[in-house]
Amino acid sequence: MDNDTQIITEGLAKIRTGGNVFYNPVQEFNRDLSISVITAFAKHYSEEKLQKKSKGVNVIISNTGSDSVAEACTKCDDGISILEALSATGLRSIRYAKEIPRVKEIIANDISHRAVEDIKRNIVDNAVTNIVHPSHSDATLLMYQHRKENQFDVIDLDPYGCPSIFLDSAVQAIKDGGLLLITATDMAVLAGNTPETCYSKYGSISLRIKSCHEMALRILLQCIESHANRYGRYIVPLISLSADFYIRVFVRVYTGAYKCKFTTSKLAYVYHCTGCDSFALQPLGVLKKNEKNNKQVKFCIPTGPAVSQKCEHCGHSHHIGGPIWTDPIHSPDFVQEVLKTASDKLNTFKRIQGVLSVISEELLDVPLYYTLERLSGVIHVEMPSMLVLRSAILNAGFKVSFTHMNRTSIKTDAPTKVVWDIMRCWEKKHPISKKRCIENTPAFNILAQPPEKDYSFEMHPDANPESRKLGFVRFQENPLPHWGPGFKATAMVGDQKILKSKKNQGKRKREASQESVD
Structure with missing residues (x-):
């Protein structure tokens, strides 16, 4: 065994990895929660297929999809297909295969040749070759190739930093009613440190306010919705999570051009007082019911602004941010379903139980705090x-x-x-x-x-x-070992790839020296 090789055991998976392929143990909670969410989704998705079949919709259902034979690590012919677009070690995909029932196929993709070699070896070592298939490709290209045919039921995007470059392809490669799992770790951008960068990446201005973590989630949701709307699709958030150094959203994507018209009523600008931190929302659109027919809705543009030039409470001026998502960011029914199906054998089960319990108590129709x-x-x-x-x-x-x-x-x-x-x-x-x-x-x-x-x-x-x-673990303490997002994986496309930090060492001195020569 190579001296650089690491042995990692997490959940039911045991993997080997070498070189600089990225692994962060703090993300175990992320992976445990994702397993719990996909498990609940797969069960619900299977039930939806059966309902469509009973209503005469042409959906092929085999007997292997019934609850009696729904077992993890067993290929289910009418189960869900999962794409882990940025797989790194393959740990997440292998855990999905070994711990989630009703799975037909998992594609573990990475752009790094060395990472894919690790993935191939780990798939064999964990005896999941019947479910998990390695892929060496650019994530966006792979998803674009699946935008018309062989779309995925579940797509998991867990990038280092901003996920926005993957969203256009992801909202096309997901099936109608499919599940997107998306992580963003660039919290400084989303929390208001660089609002101009946030706009360039997410199409929204971030603000430095006390409720910046919720605003970050709502910025990400509006960004996903914006990408989906371009293709006549829209999202329904199931769970939106802020944890440790990242945010993570679980959303279903549906097709419906008419439903896209409701998007403006789900978005708003935020007026934030620079003195007392009060905030007010200015919706982009409002809905009015037809007086003659309550089932019909009229889409209107609201009047504004929502505040005076000076704050009515403290007399100071406002900053304007957004737009942000103002519709519910959780589905209470789905949260309860995850709480019921989450396995108590998961290492972070107590944290999952606590966080989801608090989420289930959150007011749905009240943005920010x-x-x-x-x-x-x-x-x-x-x-x-x-x-x-x-x-x-x-x-x-x-x-x-x-x-x-x-x-x-x-x-x-x-x-x-x-x-x-x-x-x-x-x-x-x-x-x-x-x-x-x-x-x-x-x-x-x-x-x-x-x-x-x-x-x-x-x-x-x-x-x-x-x-x-009930004494649940509602708010996690900072995990001191391995705390933070860590360093970006360096096992990339070629051996010539070097760390950005090393490349930039002495850059200013070199530039100054060059200027003096010129």
């Missing part, structure tokens, strides 16, 4: 406990939830005015020092306005969510 520390920090007031603030919102007659993206998140349908009124009432009970209330600051302008009513902070019976009562 506040954070407890920011609401308190803006007006320099003593921070209330999470249960106290949640109780105040519930006592006011509004809904509130956590989001899995932030342990101090406040997601609520209460108007921003009500949220600040509640904080004003809290400040009355816990007055701040006059030295901290400087004229024309957000704190001064917000506290200068009296609350419209006195809000109650009495403990509400629904303030403590079920996932918290």
